[in-house]
Structure formats: structure tokens, C-alpha cells
Amino acid sequence: MQAGGGVKEFVPKIVVFCCNWCSYAGADMAGVSRMQYPPNIRIIKVMCSGRIDPIFVLMSFMEGTDGVLVTGCHIGDCHYINGNYKTQNRFEILSEMMNELGLEKERLRLEWISATEGEKFANVVKEVVEQVKKLGPSPLKPVIE
Amino acid sequence: MNIGTGKCYLAWATDEKTREKGSSGGFVSAALAAALDKGVVERVLVLKKHDVFKGIPTVTSDPKEVLDCAGALHMTAINLAKYVDSDVRIALPAKPCDARGVIERAKRNQVNLDNVYMIGLNCAGTMHPVKARKMVKEVYNLDPNAVLSEEISKGKLILKTSEGEKSIKIDELERQGYGRRDACKYCDINVPKMTDLACGNWGVPRGRKATFVEVLTEKGREIFKNAVDAGYVECEPASDKSIEIREKIDQAMKKLAHEWHEKLFEPINKLSDSERLEYYINAFAGCTGCGACKKVCPVCPCGDDAKCTMTEFQSEVHRIRMFNMIRLLHLMDSCIGCGRCEDVCPAGIPLTMIHMRFTERVQKKLDYVPGIDMKKPPFFETELKEVQK
Numbered sequence A: 001m002q003a004g005g006g007v008k009e010f011v012p013k014i015v016v017f018c019c020n021w022c023s024y025a026g027a028d029m030a031g032v033s034r035m036q037y038p039p040n041i042r043i044i045k046v047m048c049s050g051r052i053d054p055i056f057v058l059m060s061f062m063e064g065t066d067g068v069l070v071t072g073c074h075i076g077d078c079h080y081i082n083g084n085y086k087t088q089n090r091f092e093i094l095s096e097m098m099n100e101l102g103l104e105k106e107r108l109r110l111e112w113i114s115a116t117e118g119e120k121f122a123n124v125v126k127e128v129v130e131q132v133k134k135l136g137p138s139p140l141k142p143v144i145e
Numbered sequence B: 001m002n003i004g005t006g007k008c009y010l011a012w013a014t015d016e017k018t019r020e021k022g023s024s025g026g027f028v029s030a031a032l033a034a035a036l037d038k039g040v041v042e043r044v045l046v047l048k049k050h051d052v053f054k055g056i057p058t059v060t061s062d063p064k065e066v067l068d069c070a071g072a073l074h075m076t077a078i079n080l081a082k083y084v085d086s087d088v089r090i091a092l093p094a095k096p097c098d099a100r101g102v103i104e105r106a107k108r109n110q111v112n113l114d115n116v117y118m119i120g121l122n123c124a125g126t127m128h129p130v131k132a133r134k135m136v137k138e139v140y141n142l143d144p145n146a147v148l149s150e151e152i153s154k155g156k157l158i159l160k161t162s163e164g165e166k167s168i169k170i171d172e173l174e175r176q177g178y179g180r181r182d183a184c185k186y187c188d189i190n191v192p193k194m195t196d197l198a199c200g201n202w203g204v205p206r207g208r209k210a211t212f213v214e215v216l217t218e219k220g221r222e223i224f225k226n227a228v229d230a231g232y233v234e235c236e237p238a239s240d241k242s243i244e245i246r247e248k249i250d251q252a253m254k255k256l257a258h259e260w261h262e263k264l265f266e267p268i269n270k271l272s273d274s275e276r277l278e279y280y281i282n283a284f285a286g287c288t289g290c291g292a293c294k295k296v297c298p299v300c301p302c303g304d305d306a307k308c309t310m311t312e313f314q315s316e317v318h319r320i321r322m323f324n325m326i327r328l329l330h331l332m333d334s335c336i337g338c339g340r341c342e343d344v345c346p347a348g349i350p351l352t353m354i355h356m357r358f359t360e361r362v363q364k365k366l367d368y369v370p371g372i373d374m375k376k377p378p379f380f381e382t383e384l385k386e387v388q389k
């Protein structure tokens, strides 16, 4: 309940993983170009999307995020040759795992975003936040928050 | 006789004692002993009988010890894959799940397959030793400690004590909630085609003490030929009828396994997505974090310091322990459904069934069955060459 007495609107928390070279620069670009996107995201920067162990994603959910967005360079553009191929492989397995677990698949998304695609970054974030808002809080949120 | 790969034979131990002791002609023990004796391999990994409910994985270089271990132990549940040390040439009798475990370990560079000789055993299932003891007491009305030996023949489990023998149909035991482990009931890989020699009694004509042997690889041929040349084993080609019967039994067992699969998975299968999440949260709520499931898992290559055990902090607030989540994740592509985790879980979580639900999705989607061959790498591995066109 808020001070005003109304029911508190659900504000989703989204963890976004960005690689240093493309998607983080994309996020930067969105900021520099003053594009608006919802403030619900927490960006975690890693050197390459290949560094994102699926465990990071699981841990995010276990610690209470409502959605996770994994981003990296476009296929072929990874600065470490094949990092994003690994990401793709892992994502495939991870999303199957999430499906089997019974978590809505809209809570987890993978997008390739280049350094110049500030607009794409802003749009993807908007979409994810909207979708997760519709779904409501994640059923995996910790017992005590 | 000329032994060829891809061909089927009936074979038996020449030594009468081994023939009697072995569950079907003693071929496997004789061939293993011969391989040691003539230096085809340097070690043999066998299950040494402690009592009918307990076998101890033993690595030996003594052919006599191998022969002493002749005979199956149906009421033990061990996966030998974890005990294969392939620094030297080693042979082992391998049930399908042992062999699949070895192959999955080889994919993870834990085992050098060139050094491993697998003599495959047809398998229709094993029993959980603790449940089996209970079964002996309640269904057979016998003292478990008095059971001297056991045998499965024509669908019956025969127990021998000093006072005689008693046999009950396995179907009947399973109706009463005993019998094989659940993982075995729905396992549909009964003939170990991924090994070097596939052996068993399916297809052996009635009344004959012999083993049906299919030679699958060059290594298998080497072991077989060595055993014949060394005088440990005699053989004759299997008749077309034998081959046909074996195939039929295999198909029937597969069908039965699929029926069990449907029956045992029904409680999860019928749930909706959100109900399933609840089911998993509740199922894992009992986990004590003992780590036993990881310790026994033949495809988990980690030692004691693994990610799953290191992220245990704060687990009391998590809906599902990170430990369980990570195990689910890491086995997505590789669980072979051996049932060991379920066997040892003190909380009684149906772990194998749960792992299979996760694994089967990926297996279907990517048309991949773990532990069958070395052709496909685990999914988490991306090969560099595929990217550098």
C-alpha cells in the first residue's frame, strides 16, 4: 500500500545483460540521443555476451527479477569471434529449461543490438517491460523480499 | 572360427564353474578374464559381490578375481561409469546406462575411450537394494540376510536360501509396488548397442547355457577372438531364429517401457505450466542440500568445488535452491536417466523423472540422445571452426 492508500502499481524489475562492445554502446547511444525508455532496467555490463553464464540468469530470477534481457553483438560481429554463438546455444537450452519449469517465456529474451542501434535498444526495453508488466510479478521471487 | 564385426554368436565359458555361476553361460566373465590374462587390457572393472544387495566396484588385474565375480547382481544399483580410470587399458561389463555414462564422460574429456573396452550387458532393470530388502521380508517372507543368491529367469525373481528357493513373478512384485527402480521401468534402451560387444540371454534357445553375443566394434572383435583363442570361450554363429527372437524381446521391452513412461510421468504430464512450477517448487522444497545426487551422477564431471555447490549462499530465501537449478540446467542436454540421483536422495525427490522431463524436451527439439555415440558434442560446447568459415 502506498501512503496515498491506493494499491501500489506493479513496477517490474528487469535485469539487462549487455556486452561491452555492441549492446552496451547501443544503450549508451540510446541515452546520448535522449531516447526515452522505462527506468525499470538494471544493466549489467560484461565484456562479451559469451561471458553470461546461464547461471547469472537463473540467479537473477532467484534473487527476484521479473524478467531478463540478454543482449550482445549481432552474429558474426562478436569481438571475441564466437562469444555470441555460445550465448545463442546456451540461450536455447536455458529457455527450454525455463519453459519446462513453467516460467512464462516472455520473461526471458535474447536480442542482438549493435553500437549504433540505440533506438532498437530503447524499443526492446519498452517491449519487455510492457510484456512483463502484463504478466505480473515473477513467481520465482524470493520468499522474503 | 572367424569372428567378424556386425555378426551375432552364441558363446559360453569353457570352464564349467564359470558357466554355472554366470547368469547366461558365463561368457562375459570368461572374456574379461581372458582379456586380462593375455594382456589385451591391463585392468578390469567389476562389481564384487558383498551380498546379494551390495556390490563393490573393484578394479583388478587378477583374472581369478574377475571369474569370482561372475553372475549378475540385480538388487544393487550402481553405475560403473564413475569408476572408469582410463589411464591404462581397462575393460568393464557395462549395462546400457554404464556405457552411456562412460560415453558422456568421454565427451567431457574425463575418459579416453580408446582405452576402454565395454562388454555390454542387456538390461531390463535393476532393483533398489533398500526396497529389495523390504520386498524380501514382506513379499517373500524371508530374512534378507539369509538370501544366498538370486537369479532372474523367465520373468521371475528367484531367491535361494539354504532351505531352498522361492520365485515370484516380477510383474507381481511390481503390482505390489516393488520390483525394478522407476528409472529402469521407463528406460527403453535395453540392448547396449553403444558398447563393443552386446551380450545377454535374449535369443538363446531354451535349455542352453550360453550367451547371445553381438560383435559391434573392432575392439569387441579383439576381445571375443582373444577369449576364443585363449581357450576361455567356445562359440557358434547365432541362428536367424535366435536373432529374430532377441529383436522381438527387445521390441516388447521397449513397448513396455513406453507404457511405464506414460503411467509414471502422468502426474507431471497432466499439469499446466503454472501448476508445473508449483510442483517443482514443492518437490525441491524437501532438498536438504546434501549433494548426494551430484556425487553419484555419472555425467556430472565436477568435483567437490563446483558452481552448483558454490552458489548455495542465501538459498533459504530462494524458491528453489540454486543447487537444484544448476543441476537441472547442466543436465539439460546430458542426463541419461540412469536413476542414481533418485536412488540416493534422502528427501525422496523423484529426481530422475524430473531430470528426464527437462532433458526430453531438448532431446526431441535437437534430435540428440546423450550417451549413444561420440559424434555430437554437448550443446554447451561451440566449436570454433564452425564459426571461422
Ligand code: SF4
Residues within 6 Å of the ligand: B293, B296, B297, B298, B299, B300, B331, B334, B335, B336, B337, B338, B339, B340, B341, B342, B351, B352, B355
Ligand atoms: S541426473 Fe540422475 S538420472 Fe540423470 S544422469 Fe545424473 S544421476 Fe543419472
Ligand code: SF4
Residues within 6 Å of the ligand: B286, B287, B288, B289, B290, B291, B292, B293, B294, B341, B344, B345, B346, B347, B348, B349, B351
Ligand atoms: S540428493 Fe536430494 S536432498 Fe540431496 S542434494 Fe540432491 S536433491 Fe537435495
Ligand code: FES
Residues within 6 Å of the ligand: A019, A020, A021, A022, A023, A047, A048, A049, A050, A072, A073, A077, A078, A079, A080, A083, A084
Ligand atoms: S563482444 Fe559482443 S557478443 Fe561477444
